[in-house]
Structure formats: structure tokens, C-alpha cells
Amino acid sequence: MPLDEYRRKRDFTGTPEPDGVAAVAAPQDGARRFCVQKHLASHLHFDLRLEHHGVLLSWAVPKGPSLNPADRRLAMPTEDHPLAYADFEGVIPVGYGAGIMLLWDRGAWVPEVPDVDAALEKGDLKFRLEGTRLHGSFALVRTRGFGRSSRPGWLLLKHKDASASATDIVASHPDSVRTPGAGFAEMLASAFPESWRTEPPAKSGEAGRAYARLIAEVDRRRATSAGRG
Numbered sequence: 261m262p263l264d265e266y267r268r269k270r271d272f273t274g275t276p277e278p279d280g281v282a283a284v285a286a287p288q289d290g291a292r293r294f295c296v297q298k299h300l301a302s303h304l305h306f307d308l309r310l311e312h313h314g315v316l317l318s319w320a321v322p323k324g325p326s327l328n329p330a331d332r333r334l335a336m337p338t339e340d341h342p343l344a345y346a347d348f349e350g351v352i353p354v355g356y357g358a359g360i361m362l363l364w365d366r367g368a369w370v371p372e373v374p375d376v377d378a379a380l381e382k383g384d385l386k387f388r389l390e391g392t393r394l395h396g397s398f399a400l401v402r403t404r405g406f407g408r409s410s411r412p413g414w415l416l417l418k419h420k421d422a423s424a425s426a427t428d429i430v431a432s433h434p435d436s437v438r439t440p441g442a443g444f445a446e447m448l449a450s451a452f453p454e455s456w457r458t459e460p461p462a463k464s465g466e467a468g469r470a471y472a473r474l475i476a477e478v479d480r481r482r483a484t485s486a487g488r489g
């Protein structure tokens with residue numbers, strides 16, 4: 261069944277993520293949704309999702325999308341997500357994907373191939389994005405895997421077109437596209453799991469340092485508002 265893997269990985273009593281049971285109305289214009297979430301979990305990454313056959317096909321992109329045709333961004337396939345995920349952002353306190361997720365871009369995608377299933381099977385999907393931040397023609401191309409790993413990876417590429425740019429779009433737009441001005445700190449402050457003081461989703465490395473900084477920021481905001489009250 262579609263979404264079996266998505267549901268098996270999650271306990272919906274513990275996560276605010278959609279369970280995918282409620283039907284989601286199709287856009288009136290018949291457009292296919294896409295979204296990109298910025299997700300600080302055990303590591304920072306971005307999740308690219310494209311609507312196809314009633315689910316969101318998903319890839320985890322460690323460095324995030326790029327508008328620069330010179331960049332080749334690794335994109336690892338992950339389980340299909342429910343359509344309701346296209347608007348999701350929030351704090352996942354425990355379990356699979358625990359961390360902070362903000363909606364980084366959303367809009368419509370348009371296949372630039374006659375048959376999406378055949379393109380996925382072949383490992384070469386060309387498509388156009390019409391988002392708030394991402395525009396123009398891209399491709400997802402399957403590779404034979406990296407290093408000693410035989411796990412097939414994909415590369416997310418930007419084609420040369422009027423939307424191509426050397427601007428680092430991920431750096432220039434750190435915040436939510438759904439909640440303007442909200443970054444990880446704002447999202448965490450509004451739904452802080454106290455358990456993260458002793459058990460943050462990552463304790464070491466870059467992500468570990470990010471959680472330490474963000475938790476200190478939550479405390480600083482609380483002290484400021486307590487002082488004001």
C-alpha cells in the first residue's frame with residue numbers, strides 16, 4: 261500500500277506530522293504540488309517532494325537545491341510522503357526524523373518528459389519548478405552509488421535557463437516560506453520539547469552544536485519575555 265513505509269516509521273501520538281488519512285483536495289488547475297522542507301534532524305538536510313500518483317515522491321538533499329548549473333547536489337530517495345505534507349512544518353519531538361522542519365519552498369512542478377513513470381524507471385526525470393524561491397528547469401538523475409556504498413543515489417541538477425543563477429539560494433533564504441521571518445529558533449521557541457535539554461536529536465558534530473545554540477536561544481527569549489512581564 262502507498263504510505264505503508266511512511267506510517268510504519270512514525271508514531272502519530274508523538275509527531276505532529278500528517279498521518280495521511282485525510283483526503284487532500286487536488287488543486288483546481290490540476291497542477292502537481294512540490295515542496296522543499298529544511299530539516300534539522302540528526303543532520304541538517306533539505307527534503308524535495310514531488311506529487312505523483314497521489315503521494316509526494318521524496319528525496320533528501322544534504323546541501324539543498326541550487327540554482328547554479330555547475331552544482332550537482334546529492335539526492336537520496338526516501339519514503340513517499342502524504343500530500344498533506346506539502347504544507348507541513350513544525351517540531352518533531354521524538355522518533356523518526358526528530359528535529360525541526362520548516363517549509364522552505366512550495367508551488368507546482370511540471371514534468372518535462374512525456375512519461376514520469378518511465379523517466380523515474382530510467383533514472384532521468386526532467387521537470388520545471390514554479391515555486392516561491394525555485395524556478396526553472398531541473399533534473400533528477402540516478403547514479404550508480406558513491407564510494408563503497410552500492411546504494412543508488414540521485415543528483416539534483418539545474419539546467420541552464422533564465423532562472424539559473426550563481427546566487428546561493430539556500431544561504432540567502434534561511435527562513436520559512438509559510439511563516440515569514442520564522443527560522444529554526446522561532447519554530448523551536450513555539451513548541452520546545454523540554455526533553456531536548458538532555459536528549460536533543462543530535463549531541464555532536466555540526467547538528468549537535470546547532471541544537472545547543474538553538475536551545476540557548478529559546479532560553480534567552482524566555483528570560484527576555486519573563487523580564488518584560
Ligand code: MN
Binds near residue numbers: 305307320
Ligand atoms: Mn528529512
